Amino acid sequence: MSPRGRAIVWQAAALGAAGALVGLAALEAASNLKARGIASGFAYLGRAAGFEIAPGPLPYSARDTYARALAVGLVNTLRVSLAGIVLATVMGVMLGLARLSKVRALSLPAAGYLEVVRNTPLLLQLLVWYSLWQGLPGPRAALHPLPGVLLCNRGLFLPSLSERPALSGFDIRGGLSLSPEFGALLLCLATYTAAFLGEIVRGGVLSVGRGQTEAAAALGLSRARTLRLVVLPQALRVMVPPATSQFLNLAKNASLGVAIGYPELIAVTGSTLNQTGQAIEAIALATLVYLAVSLSFSLAVHLWRRGRW
Amino acid sequence: MSAGWAVVHERFRFILLGAYPRDQQWRPALAIVLFVALYVLSARRACWRPWLPAAWLAILTGAIVLMRGGPLGLARVPTESWGGLPLTLLLATVGFAAAFPPGVALALGRRSALPAIRALSIAYIEVMRGVPLVTFLFMASLMFPLFVPAGFTIDKLLRAQAALALVQAAYLAEVVRAGLEAVPAGQREAAASLGLRFGPATVLVVLPQALRISIPALVNTFIGFFKDTTLVTVIGLFDLLGTARAVIVDPRWFGAAVPVYLLVAAVYFTFCFAVSRYSQHIERSLMAHGHQ
Amino acid sequence: MAVHRSVSPLIALALSACSGAAPPQEAAPRVPAAATTSATPTLDAVRRKGFVQCGVTTGVAGFSAPDAQGRWRGLDVDVCRAIAAAVLGDAERVRFTALTAAQRFTALQTGEIDVLSRITTVTFQRDVQLGIEFPAINWYDGTGFLVPRSGGVRSPRGLAGATICVSAGSSNERDVADYFRKNGLTFTPVVMERLEELTNAYFAGRCDAFSQDRATLAAVRARAPHPDDHVVLADVISKAPYSPGVMPNDLRWMEIVRWSVFAMIDAEELGLSSGTIDGAMASGDPEVQRFVGQTGGFGAMLGLDALWAYRIVKQVGNYAESFERNIEPLGIERGLNRLWKDGGVLYVPDLR
Numbered sequence: 001m002s003p004r005g006r007a008i009v010w011q012a013a014a015l016g017a018a019g020a021l022v023g024l025a026a027l028e029a030a031s032n033l034k035a036r037g038i039a040s041g042f043a044y045l046g047r048a049a050g051f052e053i054a055p056g057p058l059p060y061s062a063r064d065t066y067a068r069a070l071a072v073g074l075v076n077t078l079r080v081s082l083a084g085i086v087l088a089t090v091m092g093v094m095l096g097l098a099r100l101s102k103v104r105a106l107s108l109p110a111a112g113y114l115e116v117v118r119n120t121p122l123l124l125q126l127l128v129w130y131s132l133w134q135g136l137p138g139p140r141a142a143l144h145p146l147p148g149v150l151l152c153n154r155g156l157f158l159p160s161l162s163e164r165p166a167l168s169g170f171d172i173r174g175g176l177s178l179s180p181e182f183g184a185l186l187l188c189l190a191t192y193t194a195a196f197l198g199e200i201v202r203g204g205v206l207s208v209g210r211g212q213t214e215a216a217a218a219l220g221l222s223r224a225r226t227l228r229l230v231v232l233p234q235a236l237r238v239m240v241p242p243a244t245s246q247f248l249n250l251a252k253n254a255s256l257g258v259a260i261g262y263p264e265l266i267a268v269t270g271s272t273l274n275q276t277g278q279a280i281e282a283i284a285l286a287t288l289v290y291l292a293v294s295l296s297f298s299l300a301v302h303l304w305r306r307g308r309w
Numbered sequence: 310m311s312a313g314w315a316v317v318h319e320r321f322r323f324i325l326l327g328a329y330p331r332d333q334q335w336r337p338a339l340a341i342v343l344f345v346a347l348y349v350l351s352a353r354r355a356c357w358r359p360w361l362p363a364a365w366l367a368i369l370t371g372a373i374v375l376m377r378g379g380p381l382g383l384a385r386v387p388t389e390s391w392g393g394l395p396l397t398l399l400l401a402t403v404g405f406a407a408a409f410p411p412g413v414a415l416a417l418g419r420r421s422a423l424p425a426i427r428a429l430s431i432a433y434i435e436v437m438r439g440v441p442l443v444t445f446l447f448m449a450s451l452m453f454p455l456f457v458p459a460g461f462t463i464d465k466l467l468r469a470q471a472a473l474a475l476v477q478a479a480y481l482a483e484v485v486r487a488g489l490e491a492v493p494a495g496q497r498e499a500a501a502s503l504g505l506r507f508g509p510a511t512v513l514v515v516l517p518q519a520l521r522i523s524i525p526a527l528v529n530t531f532i533g534f535f536k537d538t539t540l541v542t543v544i545g546l547f548d549l550l551g552t553a554r555a556v557i558v559d560p561r562w563f564g565a566a567v568p569v570y571l572l573v574a575a576v577y578f579t580f581c582f583a584v585s586r587y588s589q590h591i592e593r594s595l596m597a598h599g600h601q
Numbered sequence: 602m603a604v605h606r607s608v609s610p611l612i613a614l615a616l617s618a619c620s621g622a623a624p625p626q627e628a629a630p631r632v633p634a635a636a637t638t639s640a641t642p643t644l645d646a647v648r649r650k651g652f653v654q655c656g657v658t659t660g661v662a663g664f665s666a667p668d669a670q671g672r673w674r675g676l677d678v679d680v681c682r683a684i685a686a687a688v689l690g691d692a693e694r695v696r697f698t699a700l701t702a703a704q705r706f707t708a709l710q711t712g713e714i715d716v717l718s719r720i721t722t723v724t725f726q727r728d729v730q731l732g733i734e735f736p737a738i739n740w741y742d743g744t745g746f747l748v749p750r751s752g753g754v755r756s757p758r759g760l761a762g763a764t765i766c767v768s769a770g771s772s773n774e775r776d777v778a779d780y781f782r783k784n785g786l787t788f789t790p791v792v793m794e795r796l797e798e799l800t801n802a803y804f805a806g807r808c809d810a811f812s813q814d815r816a817t818l819a820a821v822r823a824r825a826p827h828p829d830d831h832v833v834l835a836d837v838i839s840k841a842p843y844s845p846g847v848m849p850n851d852l853r854w855m856e857i858v859r860w861s862v863f864a865m866i867d868a869e870e871l872g873l874s875s876g877t878i879d880g881a882m883a884s885g886d887p888e889v890q891r892f893v894g895q896t897g898g899f900g901a902m903l904g905l906d907a908l909w910a911y912r913i914v915k916q917v918g919n920y921a922e923s924f925e926r927n928i929e930p931l932g933i934e935r936g937l938n939r940l941w942k943d944g945g946v947l948y949v950p951d952l953r
Contacts, residue, residue, distance in 0.1 A: 007423050028455075029455045115582060124550055124570060128570045252439075279451045286444055291439050
């Protein structure tokens with residue numbers, strides 16, 4: 001057979017095998033669903049969810065629909081991811097620079113931090129953060145780390161523009177509140193990703209040739225100005241693709257919130273499918289959402305690369 | 310802090326070996342030794358011979374048979390009772406081994422000239438890497454049974470292992486792909502000039518070099534897999550983290566959570582740190598000796 | 602459909618190699634002979650496997666919890682053992698799957714377990730929407746609250762504005778939400794999937810109250826570092842009848858589950874216990890004769906042998922024995938769960 005003929009046969013075989021696998025699975029699933037009386041389709045999204053979600057930025061009650069519950073989950077995922085990315089970047093840059101520093105009192109602890117955080121499982125770190133937070137005192141004995149800020153095992157309470165948090169009845173009321181689940185997840189994601197970003201920053205800065213730093217010094221620029229005006233812009237070009245990959249990892253790692261009861265997208269999906277029995281639809285939706293997020297990230301990097309060159 | 314040590318002292322066996330029947334606990338302990346021996350064996354360059362994959366297969370099969378029972382008069386122990394460090398090592402090692410062939414296949418498929426095969430490979434890799442691992446574990450635990458004829462259940466551990474391996478294959482594919490791209494084009498041309506067709510040229514000439522180049526990255530990927538095994542606690546399997554978590558929820562051990570977690574973290578850290586140091590060492594030695 | 606029917610046995614054959622479910626006595630896993638869909642798939646699967654896969658809690662004392670030797674004990678556990686005694690002849694032929702409240706229905710629906718015996722409240726939504734069948738109520742309870750004695754709360758109304766721990770996926774979630782809305786009060790829910798972590802959150806002071814069915818609350822309180830510091834409020838805010846759950850695709854299996862539960866209650870009514878049932882084999886009472894299988898042929902009608910009910914009582918005991926063994930040590934009264942002639946609500950059909 002000609003090479004072209006062989007090519008067509010191989011591709012037809014591959015597509016055929018993939019199609020057969022999917023088709024078989026679909027047939028079996030359809031027959032099982034029917035036998036067990038489990039509904040199909042997405043009509044459940046319009047029904048009342050019947051489960052509670054810890055209070056957050058979006059108002060929600062058990063009477064709201066499953067669709068709204070999923071929206072709440074998505075907002076929670078985005079909320080912790082964005083805050084995590086910002087925090088992780090700040091910490092990561094500081095870590096990377098500390099690691100590069102000539103001052104051993106800075107570079108050694110930074111190196112130690114990097115090794116520890118990158119060599120322990122993320123879920124374990126999350127559980128440690130959460131246990132630490134749960135060990136805080138109750139609302140009646142809340143800590144006051146900063147003026148107007150209250151910290152206890154029920155959350156972190158910050159003063160908003162109009163009111164300051166204060167103990168009232170059972171709980172602390174007023175101001176902005178961050179739940180312990182949100183707080184623990186945010187700190188965990190930020191510290192973990194910062195470790196990887198730190199290495200990326202270090203790699204990026206080191207990739208800028210020594211000639212550049214020497215030339216800048218010859219021109220009379222201080223170390224700080226050299227860093228800011230010469231090294232960092234060039235290092236950025238090297239750092240952005242792997243950094244974006246880490247940001248995407250952070251968004252995916254936010255799904256670990258399910259382990260501590262943070263109501264992000266996967267957790268709400270889990271509650272939904274346990275209540276409705278429609279596992280396939282629920283997981284398919286969550287998968288599509290995450291794919292959309294990850295493909296957007298890839299597209300953004302691709303466009304950024306194109307734009308720069 | 311003392312509560313932490315007290316609980317470790319009392320529940321040490323459960324944390325390390327899970328709910329395995331007490332009188333048979335020499336079996337998971339021996340399994341741990343087998344896994345460590347396998348790692349040490351694979352680390353030595355003198356053992357990088359064609360018989361190494363066969364050794365992996367033999368030792369892994371041996372470890373599974375040891376845990377499960379059946380032949381050699383060993384009592385059967387259902388997988389629900391497996392737990393602790395042996396389970397973590399099993400999930401990581403079997404997962405890595407099982408993900409390797411499909412990972413290589415996907416890497417080759419991604420670089421294929423045939424558009425359908427390339428599209429299928431890219432689709433698989435992007436989907437598996439774009440969605441959180443937890444989702445696939447939920448899929449394995451809750452959805453797989455729907456795809457199975459009524460009356461049959463696939464073992465939960467097997468389902469979780471399959472999900473882990475399927476996802477890890479996508480990550481391995483990217484590592485191997487980077488290795489393939491690093492092999493100079495001249496190698497393929499030289500193979501062609503020797504009369505080797507595409508298939509044999511890839512397997513005999515390009516792939517071995519690509520794998521050799523990828524070794525440090527592959528080792529780092531293994532560290533990532535090892536850490537990822539902790540996610541199985543989310544679907545109710547009792548790996549090393551799962552057993553620790555189960556122990557500290559007892560109200561008697563109030564305040565013991567952090568010390569116990571730190572102890573477990575030390576175990577993971579020791580392993581991952583050692584392997585990452587090894588990876589740096591092997592990277593240096595490979596660069597020093599060049600390609601051949 | 603024709604293609605699917607012929608392929609299904611192939612998949613089954615492949616899977617019988619993978620499934621680790623072969624019982625010790627069987628030489629090799631058997632494959633269904635013909636590709637017909639059975640009318641009793643669960644019963645067939647149980648007989649083929651040689652054990653009942655029973656879905657239980659992750660550890661609620663009194664209903665389903667492993668003891669110090671790792672052996673499961675509880676009221677719900679006894680239901681599964683009764684089913685095994687009736688169908689397989691041996692109450693020990695049960696394997697347990699620990700499930701959280703959120704996971705339990707999916708495990709039943711996907712066939713991972715044969716019967717769900719897990720302090721599950723019968724609700725419209727579960728019966729109709731999820732399509733789960735609840736053959737026989739074996740415990741009558743209601744949603745209540747556990748509060749610290751020092752808080753001074755004596756009724757649910759006193760919990761206005763409080764933070765309340767609820768279990769994810771439980772009927773209590775909705776009960777609490779409905780109660781507070783009905784009374785125009787607010788509360789903050791703390792929802793977790795694992796009961797143990799929820800319990801710890803309550804004891805750590807994360808919540809002001811813990812909401813569950815009162816029997817579960819008694820079990821939780823018993824495990825507190827200082828049980829006397831906590832009190833289960835006397836008021837219940839909803840009804841909570843527990844029943845084992847099965848899938849609707851096997852009517853025969855559902856009937857077996859139903860009558861296994863009824864048999865335990867009937868046995869108490871007839872005065873038959875694990876100690877006296879052997880002597881009752883020679884009884885002249887027609888009701889007893891029907892129960893122990895001397896007359897009537899009821900076992901055959903269920904697809905079981907004549908001694909099914911005898912084995913249940915002999916190996917597991919009657920309802921009173923199960924209660925005394927499991928629930929009484931927690932300090933819970935029988936209350937509603939007495940026989941109807943003793944002033945309770947346990948009123949089940951006779952074997953006739």
